[in-house]
Amino acid sequence: MEHYTMNLTLKVWRQKNAKSEGHLETYQVSDISSEMSFLEMFDVLNEQLIRDGKEPIAFDHDCREGICGMCSMYINGKPHGPWQANTTCQLHMRAFKDGDTIVVEPWRANAFPVVKDLVVDRTAFDRIIQAGGYVSVNTGNAVDGNAIPIEKDKADAAFAAAMCIGCGACVAACKNSSAMLFLSAKVSHLALLPQGAPERKSRVVNMVAQMDKEGFGACTNTGACEAACPKEISLSNIARLNQEYLTASLVSEK
Amino acid sequence: MLDAKIPSGPLENKWTDYKGHCKLVNPANKRKLEVIIVGTGLAGASAAASLGELGYKVKAFCFQDSPRRAHSIAAQGGINAAKNYQNDGDSVFRLFYDTIKGGDYRAREGNVHRLAEVSANIIDQCVAQGVPFAREYGGLLSNRSFGGTQVQRTFYAAGQTGQQLLIGAYQALERQVALGNVKMYSRHEMLEVVMVDGKARGIIARDLISGKLERHFGHAVLLCSGGYGNVFYLSTNAMGSNVTAAWKAHKQGAAFGNPCFTQIHPTCIPVSGDHQSKLTLMSESLRNDGRIWVPKKQGDSRKPNEIPEEERDYYLERRYPAFGNLVPRDVASRAAKERCDAGYGVGTSKQAVYLDYASAIERYGRTEASKHGLEQVSIEEIITMGKEVVKEKYGNLFDMYEKITGENPYEVPMRIYPAVHYTMGGLWVDYELMTTVKGLYALGEANFSDHGANRLGASALMQGLADGYFVIPYTIGNYLADEIYNKPISTDHEAFISAEKEVSRRLEQLMNIKGTTSVETFHKRLGKIMWDKCGMARNAKGLQEAISEIQQLKKEFWKDVKIPGAIDEFNPELDKAGRVADFIELGELMCIDALNREESCGGHFREEHQTEDGEAMRHDDKFMYVAAWEYKADHEWILHKEALHYDVIKPSQRNYK
Incomplete structure (x- = not known):
């Protein structure tokens, strides 16, 4: 499989805690390898935010092999993103191409209140x-x-x-x-x-x-x-x- | 300091005698006794459920959002039990024997025999809970063979055995929560053990959502917090798996047993780049049919299918003609590392070898053709038929590989590389699973007890559930029976106040460093030191270097780490910083232990101690002991030795040529 790198625009839901209002914030990431997982792309973004003195994005994740059920991102209007029968942690960046804009939100449901950013209470x-x-x-x-x-x-x-x-x-x-x-x-x-x-x-x-x-x-x-x-x-x-x-x-x- | 409290008498009677004579707590008194359980994987959830059923007041803690997420859930292969349902000669003794031998004679006979004895009860218990194990058409439970044993004793639920067992234990736990016997604290992390008069009497936990510290009293504290493979940064463990609970206990006096015993699994999907965050295991069963090779030419950048047969080095078949691709885990792992270090690795990173199914596909295809009496078939048709057979046997693994790598393993050889998978070392415990701190227990992977220097496949799930369902419910009574005279200690007690103060001071210290380097960067650096110098092969020089590098890293960490956000909020970076700080200290101890153990055994391979053929060489005369390390001060530990006695089994050297 040929690998490639890409530059992406991310629109990510930011919300300080359950009580505060949230909003979408826009970020740019560059040189993302098609071999990376979606969450590894978020790791890169978070490292970038930390370097710039900003607060990283909170998101739930643990096993990163599709079995614990902790990861929970709503990606471009779909829970766990574009692939079928797949969790967010198993989604890989070859699902996207250079120049794409990706919108990432938390699970939305009254019974799942937002804890912070993309983290919800299940x-x-x-x-x-x-x-x-x-x-x-x-x-x-x-x-x-x-x-x-x-x-x-x-x-x-x-x-x-x-x-x-x-x-x-x-x-x-x-x-x-x-x-x-x-x-x-x-x-x-x-x-x-x-x-x-x-x-x-x-x-x-x-x-x-x-x-x-x-x-x-x-x-x-x-x-x-x-x-x-x-x-x-x-x-x-x-x-x-x-x-x-x-x-x-x-x-x-x- | 070390009293293993192994009951006297013949091996097969020890556990029965113990159960017949240990102290009991009457039901009315159980209601007055409080037990804290940290971690809700197989060991923690099964212990919480069982102790709740018995009537103890249980508080259970996990850092995930639900107890069902614990990393036991990711175990694929299965769980061993000496049921002998297959009538193939299995017995408690054989399971005991295989486990001791597999552990390279560094585990206790008494503990392992008990494990084998209760193994059958585990299966019964799980079936009763509704765990949907694989079954045969007659409706009976199915078994498969696993990891080189000669009997079929592994029970499984497709490739998701850990998930099904954990959900069973989780449901039993939630039932006790509903009944009010267990109070569950999810998204909580234990940050200190509270000691009163030399006994563990509670914990300080941090609510990870609010950041607030909480004091919790318990007549006993059970650590079921899993292994410490993430000290290597990259491992098959979950991202949150950590040593913090065990390490806090260690610093309060609990000895750490055999910290250098690490299992490195040979068949994992390799690292794809610097951004790799974790590694995924591919079941060991793939080595049954796959052939492992690298190019004969160093740095060969051709695609695998362009490399002709005569330019491939099937190095396991070359080095180990008798066992070939089926050598044990540790041998296969070291051989892959040797080839890659010598410059023959493949893939982008050059840290991988090929696991090739081409010849298996052709072989199965020919068998199919002859089964159907087809004589005039083209090679294409044979390959198509062969792929079908392979798909039936390994389809889900091949799919997983394709999802992660984007490559089709039916067409292109898989790339694999060894990865850290399990830690046999852990908190030292006696026969009752109590650490060297009174009232403080360790269960499951968090303790060191049953796997010696190397764990057999399908034995981790067995041990976690044995400890939680069938061992601790008896042994904790023997301690708590004398505790009924002790009223619960108020969390306003001086010990709780000062423990909380210390935790708070530490968190503030971390936040106030305000350095320039992220937690992740430090973790990666630690992982690299550990992997390079305390990984698959170790030597004195490397270990000495690692120790001073880790000491240096620790200094830098406490001077330069950068943690965004605040203490009193949901702050995953702060959580991670605390865990990495503990991993750094543990890393040093692992290297010290590895340096001390001047022999090769199981997963611990010291390059100075090998035979002429490069095989592991044990030194039973000097090292037939458990190394239990007592924490004294920064960079300072005292070694205590628990001699191992083999009354029933006679230790021998392994050979696979």
Whole structure:
């Protein structure tokens, strides 16, 4: 692959803290290698800002290999930028060309308040999990791992849902800021497995209630979440969630 | 100073006997006992969940925005367990034996046997939590072989085993948060251990959003803060992975065990330029089918496919005809470095070697052709069929490679280079996982305990979860049983006030330097010294130079570092500055330890101590001990030796020719 360097104009959201107003600020970066990752380009920009006595841009990131779910940039109108099935940290600069202008904003959602610049507070996701995203089994109570065989197809489908990295791109992509794809991935993961069966009804009802309480919007099935998901979590999980919710509501024993 | 507290009696009874005789805390008293847990990876999350379930009052801390982000999540391959589901002769003893041998006879028999014993419980526990491990068509759990062992004992969830195990532990943790047994503090960083009457009694943590310092009391403090691979700047660790919690504990009296034992993984995507921020691992399984080579000519700038067969040097096959491309991690890593240092490296940086699938593709293609009874097939058709087979086996890894490099590994050989991956060293702990400070524990990669001088593949996840789910719930009781008489100490106690003052002073000192050089620049310089002189191969001269260079770097750092922003706000540069300051001090200790250990073992290769063929040479007569370093003052440590006794296994020298 041929490598090249580029000069870019960046328009980046700056916001001092949750309470202050934010605005887009324009920066120039030069000699950016096509081999660099998008976040490495931000490292270069930040080093430049520090050198010039300005404050660097705060952004979330950790593993930089697409699995921890911490990075969260809204790049040119798309969560995680232009590539499909990709996180911001795995986006590389060969996606851009010399002279490009790139607009970078934080996730936008009422339930994800801005902490600073591009950093948002996603603890709402943790609270949704607290509402029921688990199997209630204490350490030491487990039976042998092979005591309950699980159909391979079901185990694979549960795994496909469990691959969610909790980044929140689905929420950022949704015009209603709905968290349905995130929630449905967890409900599906546990509903597909026998271990999740005893709490199946209470789980879905409690998690949906918590999601509403956090201020996420409603789902209108546009599929923007699925298109933005770096792990390609399927929209069919939302269908399963609706089914689970309906069943739980109809046959509730309470 | 060092009492490992290994229970007496036969190896296989030690843990059972311990559990049968350790002190218990009654449920009513557990509610009165508070435990602080720093870090929420596999070790921390599993410990927090388990202790919360038992009824202890737990406070858990992580620097990320959620406990689910911890770097355990990035582990790819799998988790070992002595289940013998495959009926291939596995047993607790074999897992124990493989781990001791893999660690090049520098781990404790007692600890490792316990690890092997509880390994099976881990799998059961994770399945019960809903961890979607890979399964066979019959619905039973699937296994694969890993890292040179002769049995199939590795459980996995595609290439995301760490993620699935961590999410399981995270969910168990969040359940305890919901029940009120665990209080979670995310975006918090521990900056000091608070000591009262010689015991760890709490921590000073900084809220990373507001910048405010907080005092937290605990009857015990558990450090589950991971490894210190980022001392090398470039590693497969996450950007935030750091040694700060462990280092603060070290400076409060916790001895540091075997700091020089570092694992360098041979198959990582190489550095592409000066702006590289981290390295990505490519699963070791790729060496099963790939052939590793460099050009025979130095500085050859032709494209790999333009270099004819006879001008390629398959150096592993040349040097190690018996094992070829499948030599152990440390050997493969050193051989790649040797070729690149000698000027045969490839790619833009010249710090890479080729991992070539061309012959595997052709071989698989021919097998496919004969499977389908095709005789008149063109080489193109064979290659197409071969690519399909390779895609099925390694597709996700090839995709990842392409995403990062922009090159198609089905057409062009991959470029790989070794990278820092794991640290076997860590806080010294006894059998109960307690450090040399009373009431202060270390779990998971943060401790030194189970992997000796080299960790086997798929064993890190096992150890993290063993410590958190199955060891600490028993051993902490043995300490806390005597603590029920001690009321919680007020955070207005003099010890908390002075610890907070000291943290505050340090932060102000950092901010007031107002120098000219960024934190990142210092970190890169430290990384270069460590990589060049305390990396894959080490020698006395280099290590001595490194020590004085690091001392010099430390002086410069504290004189010239430039940190923008303020203390009382969200300031990632300040967070990083504190971590780099600690890495600099650790780097010096690693070099001192590497200099002291005048032998080659596992990941520690001293050039002076090799056989005529360039193989590692252990000196069991002089170095069969754990080096536990006690901090005295700046640049000053005292070495304590914990002798290792092998009652069951007889140590032998490794050979791969």
